[in-house]
Amino acid sequence: MADRVPQLELGNQLCFALYAASRAATRAYGPELAELGLTYPQYLAMLVLWETSEPLTVGDIGARLHLDSGTLTPLLKRLEDLGLATRTRDRADERRVLVALTEQGRELRTRAAEVPLRLFQRYGIDLATARELVRDLTRITESLQASTRGGAEA
Amino acid sequence: MADRVPQLELGNQLCFALYAASRAATRAYGPELAELGLTYPQYLAMLVLWETSEPLTVGDIGARLHLDSGTLTPLLKRLEDLGLATRTRDRADERRVLVALTEQGRELRTRAAEVPLRLFQRYGIDLATARELVRDLTRITESLQASTRGGAEA
DNA sequence: GCCAACCATATTGTGCACAATCTAATGACG
DNA sequence: CGTCATTAGATTGTGCACAATATGGTTGGC
Numbered sequence: 001m002a003d004r005v006p007q008l009e010l011g012n013q014l015c016f017a018l019y020a021a022s023r024a025a026t027r028a029y030g031p032e033l034a035e036l037g038l039t040y041p042q043y044l045a046m047l048v049l050w051e052t053s054e055p056l057t058v059g060d061i062g063a064r065l066h067l068d069s070g071t072l073t074p075l076l077k078r079l080e081d082l083g084l085a086t087r088t089r090d091r092a093d094e095r096r097v098l099v100a101l102t103e104q105g106r107e108l109r110t111r112a113a114e115v116p117l118r119l120f121q122r123y124g125i126d127l128a129t130a131r132e133l134v135r136d137l138t139r140i141t142e143s144l145q146a147s148t149r150g151g152a153e154a
Numbered sequence: 155m156a157d158r159v160p161q162l163e164l165g166n167q168l169c170f171a172l173y174a175a176s177r178a179a180t181r182a183y184g185p186e187l188a189e190l191g192l193t194y195p196q197y198l199a200m201l202v203l204w205e206t207s208e209p210l211t212v213g214d215i216g217a218r219l220h221l222d223s224g225t226l227t228p229l230l231k232r233l234e235d236l237g238l239a240t241r242t243r244d245r246a247d248e249r250r251v252l253v254a255l256t257e258q259g260r261e262l263r264t265r266a267a268e269v270p271l272r273l274f275q276r277y278g279i280d281l282a283t284a285r286e287l288v289r290d291l292t293r294i295t296e297s298l299q300a301s302t303r304g305g306a307e308a
Numbered sequence: 309g310c311c312a313a314c315c316a317t318a319t320t321g322t323g324c325a326c327a328a329t330c331t332a333a334t335g336a337c338g
Numbered sequence: 339c340g341t342c343a344t345t346a347g348a349t350t351g352t353g354c355a356c357a358a359t360a361t362g363g364t365t366g367g368c
Contacts, residue, residue, distance in 0.1 A: 177355075177356095180355090181355095181356085184356090184357095211346080211347095212346075212347065212348095213345095213346065213347085222347095223346075223347050223348065223349095224347095224348080224349080224350090226347090227347070227348055227349085228348095244346095247345095247346085248346095249345065249346040249347070250345095250346060250347080251346080251347065251348095
C-alpha cells in the first residue's frame with residue numbers, strides 16, 4: 001500500500017529539516033537561557049534591544065524578528081514583569097509604545113554574551129559552514145516572505 | 155552606548171536564521187494546507203502516516219517528528235475529528251494507541267502531493283542547494299540532540 | 309474644523325511546543 | 339502470586355505564533 005511519493009517523504013522536505021533544526025536549537029538554548037530567566041523568544045527580543053540600547057517601538061522589534069503585536073505584547077509585558085524592560089506610550093505619538101531596557105536589562109548582556117559560543121560548539125559544524133547557512137537561510141526567508149506577501153496571483 | 159558585541163548580533167545568529175526561516179516556511183505552507191483543511195504540524199503527521207499507511211503508535215509518530223505526547227495527543231484528536239485518522243487502543247498492549255488513516259485520510263495524499271513542489275519554487279534556491287541544506291540541517295539537528303540529551307557534563 | 313482613511317498596538321481565540329506530573333499497563337524478579 | 343521499576347499516553351500549565359478584530363490616535367482632504 002505504501003506506493004512511494006518521493007516529494008512527500010519527510011526526509012526530503014526542506015520545510016521539515018528547517019522545522020526540526022529550529023526546534024532543536026530552541027531546545028538547546030532552553031537550559032542556558034533559563035539560567036538568565038529568559039525563554040528563547042524573550043532572548044531574541046533582548047538581542048534586538050541590546051543592539052541599540054535606545055528605546056524601540058513594538059513595531060521596530062516586530063519588524064526585526066518578523067513577529068506581530070499579538071506575540072510581542074504579552075512577551076514584552078513579561079520582560080517588564082521581570083524588571084528587564086519598560087513599556088511607555090510615546091508622548092509624541094500616542095499610538096506607539098516605547099520599549100527600553102532597564103539597568104538590570106542592560107547588565108544581563110554580559111552574561112548572555114557567553115551563550116552563543118557555547119551553543120555554537122553543539123551545532124557540530126565549522127564557522128564557514130555556519131556563515132554559509134546563515135546566508136542561505138536568510139535568502140530563503142526573504143524569498144518566502146516576498147512570495148507570500150505577493151499573494152497568489154494566478 | 156551600543157558597544158558592539160558581534161556574537162550577540164541578530165544577523166550573525168544561526169539560531170535566529172533557523173527560527174526565522176522555519177516560521178517563514180510554515181507561514182508559506184499555511185494557505186496551501188488550509189485548502190486541505192490542515193495546519194502545518196497536522197500535515198507533518200499526515201506525511202508520517204502516508205509513508206507506511208500502516209497503523210503507527212503515538213510514540214512512533216513522535217519519534218519521527220521529534221514531538222512528545224503533550225503535542226501529539228491533541229493534534230491527533232483533531233485529525234480524528236476531521237475524519238482523516240482513527241485512534242484505537244492496542245489490544246495487545248493497552249498502553250499504546252494505534253493511529254491509522256481512514257479512507258478519507260488516504261485520499262488526501264493525492265491533493266497533498268502537489269503542495270511541496272509549489273512551495274519549493276518559492277524558496278528561490280535550486281535543487282542542489284536544497285539537498286545540501288537538508289543534509290546540513292539534519293546533521294545540526296542530530297548534533298544538537300546528542301549534546302542536549304547528553305546533558306551538561308562539565 | 310471635520311471626517312474618512314490609515315496607522316500602531318491591544319485583545320481574543322485556536323493551535324502548537326514542551327516541561328512536569330499523573331494514570332494505567334507491562335514485565336522482570338523474587 | 340505480589341511488587342515494583344519501566345513504559346506509553348494523557349493531562350495540566352505556561353508561553354509562544356498568528357489570524358481576525360477592536361481600540362484609539364493621527365493625518366490629509368475638503
